[in-house]
Amino acid sequence: MKDASANANAKRLAGEAAADLVKNGMVVGLGTGSTVAWTIKRLGERINGEELEFLGVPTSFQAESLAIASGVSLTTLNVHPILDLAIDGADQVDANLFVIKGGGAAHTREKVVACSARRFVIVADESKHVEKLTWPVPVEVLPFALRLVERKLRNLGGEPVLRLGKMKDGPVITDNGNFVVDANFGTIEDPEELMALLCRIPGVLEHGIFDNLDELYLAREDGVERIKRT
Numbered sequence: 001m002k003d004a005s006a007n008a009n010a011k012r013l014a015g016e017a018a019a020d021l022v023k024n025g026m027v028v029g030l031g032t033g034s035t036v037a038w039t040i041k042r043l044g045e046r047i048n049g050e051e052l053e054f055l056g057v058p059t060s061f062q063a064e065s066l067a068i069a070s071g072v073s074l075t076t077l078n079v080h081p082i083l084d085l086a087i088d089g090a091d092q093v094d095a096n097l098f099v100i101k102g103g104g105a106a107h108t109r110e111k112v113v114a115c116s117a118r119r120f121v122i123v124a125d126e127s128k129h130v131e132k133l134t135w136p137v138p139v140e141v142l143p144f145a146l147r148l149v150e151r152k153l154r155n156l157g158g159e160p161v162l163r164l165g166k167m168k169d170g171p172v173i174t175d176n177g178n179f180v181v182d183a184n185f186g187t188i189e190d191p192e193e194l195m196a197l198l199c200r201i202p203g204v205l206e207h208g209i210f211d212n213l214d215e216l217y218l219a220r221e222d223g224v225e226r227i228k229r230t
């Protein structure tokens with residue numbers, strides 16, 4: 001897991017608070033990353049302490065492994081195509097609740113799971129909440145299409161960088177067997193327009209801008225603020 005940051009305590013606060021949303025009998029999407037990892041661990045405590053019973057749909061190998069270690073019973077979208085709830089982390093959330101995800105290269109499955117849920121909740125520390133999105137947009141790319149996608153991203157005003165492995169020479173390979181390009185567009189004035197343009201590039205499996213957030217659990221110094229879409 002990629003976290004030893006100064007915000008680790010805030011991440012824990014937000015992540016654990018959202019675990020209270022899970023009720024008996026629910027089917028819940030389990031996101032990826034160091035913040036929602038606290039949700040999954042807390043859910044494990046609730047399974048042991050309160051005999052909480054629910055089914056989880058993990059968004060990555062990381063989420064699946066943590067859920068299994070925490071005692072969460074798992075299912076799939078094939079068995080349960082509609083989820084009651086999905087909880088996940090984010091890299092940035094803007095004032096209109098547009099979100100950038102994919103810092104863990106899991107955004108394609110995360111978006112499928114989030115869009116399968118009746119309610120999508122993000123857990124984050126307050127450093128992630130910004131007026132306008134500026135984070136480079138993770139784009140999952142079919143390896144065969146890499147050079148075309150890079151060229152198209154440049155045409156849209158982005159600066160694409162192929163994400164490289166840390167303890168591996170060469171590119172990061174996603175859980176789906178693809179590459180990730182991080183495309184820096186500077187300040188994103190119109191996320192909706194950019195989403196539409198990115199979807200039109202052949203070879204783009206999925207981009208990391210999300211527009212379906214229902215509620216943000218944002219950890220501040222004095223507690224967790226809940227910001228709902230109005």
Ligand code: 5RP
Pocket residue numbers: 002003011031032033034035036088089090091100101102103104105106107110
């Ligand atoms: C993974 C993600 C993560 O949720 C996002 O990168 C936030 O991670 P963290 O909670 O570790 O800061 O989108 O693809």
